[in-house]
Amino acid sequence: MYKYDNYDQAMVDARVEEFRDQARRRLEGKLTEDQFKPLRLMNGLYLQLHAYMLRVAVPYGTLNGEQMHALADIADKYDRGYGHFTTRQNIQYNWIKLEDAGDILADLAKVEMHAIQTSGNCIRNISSDHFAGAAADELVDPRPYAEILRQWSSFHPEFSYLPRKFKIAVIASDTDRAAMRLHDIGIQIVRNEAGEIGAAFYVGGGMGRTPMVAPCIHDFVPLDQLVTYSEACLRVYNRYGRRDNKYKARIKILVHELGKEEYARQVEEEFAHMLEQGIEPPLAELERIKTYFADPAFKTDLPTEADRSDPEFALWMDRNTHPHKQAGYVSAVISLKPVGGIPGDASAEQMHLMAELAKEYSFDECRVMHTQNIVLPHVEIGRLHELWSKLEAAGLGTPNLDQIDDIIACPGLDYCSLANARSIPVAQKISKRFAETGKGDELGQLKLKISGCINACGHHHAGHIGILGVDRKGVENYQLLLGGSEAEDCSLGKITGPGFDEDGIVDAVEKATDVYLANREGSERFLDTYRRIGMDPFKEALYG
């Protein structure tokens, strides 16, 4: 993985001291909250329902064991013994004291981490495929491209005050595991007919109050123009994005209002101008960055089958592992979704264990998934049972990747000051309901996502089943959506009708799955059946 050079480390260290001074001045009364708020947000420090919340960037979700240990130590030393992995592959701490924030950032900097640009109207953490560098189906490892964009976008002075926040995802396989088309810019590394590698640009996607699937505005940008084209996309947005209305300020609104063709035309015009400016880093820099992402020393001639005589292990292996490009290995998913648990939460003890397991089984590497689980990307198939046994013992062996209880849920009204309703209790009740009835096992892949407000941090628009919590005259109410997908078959869910109370939404989800089971043909997923039979049978079951 990428290692900081002296410039990286010096910049991050300087930012720590800068923020330490800003926090001191705030505590001494030399800065008002109005003056301090944008400064703390630039360093990922929010004020949430119960305390300050610190969001730490995990670039493209990649961590080594030392970093995971450091995150655990922060949870223990400065928070309340746990952290929350987010839908943008980051981690959040919910109980931070302002007076500790400088020390926390210093601890992060020691392991080449920070919280810079995890808030504010800037380019946020670049996300990517959690199986990058490991997946059997990828064209190339997308992380070097994500890294060069991370370097370009970090502290970029022109893009520090965009009309709104800006999120970029980079993938390199036809299977989209990063919700690429629901980002402000989604980049897919592709090969053209001439066999050259380049980048397809999808611009103007997003969730939130106005969800949109990003259209492709350029199907092949050469790699030696990747940064320049990205900058052209941002420049047009920065110039014409709606700064007068927060709710219309994201790039998706600009692309929608201009139209894909006109936005693309303006980007091409800016791109042509910028090519003359020579801002693109030389390809040698990309090659240098690639060396940090070289394959680890995979063994050869390893067994490609595991002993599946233990049925619980076999189930976990079937559900929670992903095919690897190297024979004899798989990527193993550690579920942070135990039955009735809080999606994405991990205790300091569990984080320490995952760090140790990464060192022992996965070349000292782990990944944060946007679905709020953790991946050990390179595990020998012959050692899987041993790994699973350790996970089981720690409550981390739930076999539910992409099952109905592998629920994405935002922190909701239990933690978030923007939320209108609680998300986590709904996730817990659904998880318990399907575990108790045993129906979960019949359903196959079913992605369920819950947001506690219209901002959609829980990706409810993109759930096969989505749930949106709203405030109805001071009472929590939950709308049900069907038919969303964040994958390569990207689509936005549609609301079924009137909302439900907390228990009612759990019943509604069960009824929707009953409709699916009654109508499923062959190996159809819930989403496939919904797309074939449409909304009416579901409405009939829910409201008829």
Place this chain on the structure above:
Amino acid sequence: MKILTGNDLKTGAVVWWDGQNWSLHVEDAVDVGDRAEEILGREEAARRVNASYAIDATRDEDGGVRPAHIKDRVRALGPTVRPDLTLKPAEPEALNWVI
């Protein structure tokens, strides 16, 4: 009744105006009537509270103070999904008060 709440500047902890100081316990909150703006301006300037605001609340039959909106009741007690981290970890039934 109108009560005042905010976060402690240093720790971020949720606090409630008790007439003299800022308390961690909502049951200490007092009715400030129409003096909210005056008190909040003074207390913010003195850095004794951060992000403060006035809310509607009612007084229960037993004398307890109940914020009108669920968001402030969650703030008053703590996350409903982690009873161990609330102000009343030994009283899981306290969560019923929030909902």
